[in-house]
Amino acid sequence: MSGLEVNKILASIILAILVVTVIGHIGDIIIDIEHHEMKETAYKIDVPESDEVIAGDAPKEEIIEPISLILASASLEKGEKLFKKCSACHNYEKNSASKVGPNLWNIINRPKANVDGFVYSKALAEYGGEWSYEELAEFLYKPKKFIKGTKMNFAGLKKVQDRANIVLFLREQAENPVPLP
Numbered sequence: 239m240s241g242l243e244v245n246k247i248l249a250s251i252i253l254a255i256l257v258v259t260v261i262g263h264i265g266d267i268i269i270d271i272e273h274h275e276m277k278e279t280a281y282k283i284d285v286p287e288s289d290e291v292i293a294g295d296a297p298k299e300e301i302i303e304p305i306s307l308i309l310a311s312a313s314l315e316k317g318e319k320l321f322k323k324c325s326a327c328h329n330y331e332k333n334s335a336s337k338v339g340p341n342l343w344n345i346i347n348r349p350k351a352n353v354d355g356f357v358y359s360k361a362l363a364e365y366g367g368e369w370s371y372e373e374l375a376e377f378l379y380k381p382k383k384f385i386k387g388t389k390m391n392f393a394g395l396k397k398v399q400d401r402a403n404i405v406l407f408l409r410e411q412a413e414n415p416v417p418l419p
């Protein structure tokens with residue numbers, strides 16, 4: 239056997255090994271892709287859609303208890319104490335100046351965002367309507383959720399009793415308090 243022939247044979251063997259390896263790899267890649275797709279399909283089937291919907295919708299469905307039923311039996315005294323949470327930013331006496339937040343005199347059924355000279359956020363200025371008992375209570379539950387973009391930086395009153403107490407107190411800050419619902 240001449241050196242050249244040995245070389246040729248070696249070259250053929252190397253080529254054959256290469257071809258086998260490459261084909262093997264391609265096979266692996268194809269299997270991998272198939273495997274991957276299978277995994278994805280299995281995953282999609284594994285997660286029942288109904289569960290996803292429940293999990294996704296739960297926070298949106300947050301139930302905010304209405305105050306109407308407990309308003310008549312709410313506590314003015316406790317409402318006044320609770321107002322300390324608001325007084326850093328709000329006055330409530332007639333003709334008193336606005337602070338960081340607008341004056342709250344006569345707030346029940348008052349048109350939203352209508353204190354003269356107070357610069358409201360665009361969100362509240364454009365919200366429209368009047369502050370009914372329930373709307374006010376819902377706003378106080380989570381201000382930033384009720385009016386997205388409000389500049390009132392207050393986390394909110396989570397307890398329905400607290401909201402009822404404070405709304406009853408605010409109701410009193412008017413010449414002719416609006417009849418209870």
Ligand code: HEC
Pocket residue numbers: 320321323324325326327328338339340342345349350351352353357358359360361362363369374378387388389390391392395404
């Ligand atoms: C850190 C300051 C701050 C605190 C605390 C705060 N507010 Fe406000 N409040 C504001 C600001 C600022 C606005 C104006 C919001 C806007 O323009 O988006 C506002 C707006 C309001 C409005 C709407 C008034 C209108 O003219 O339409 C009501 C009602 C209100 N606050 C009630 C309360 C009550 C009740 C509390 C306490 C439980 C409270 N706020 C706590 C700053 C505050």
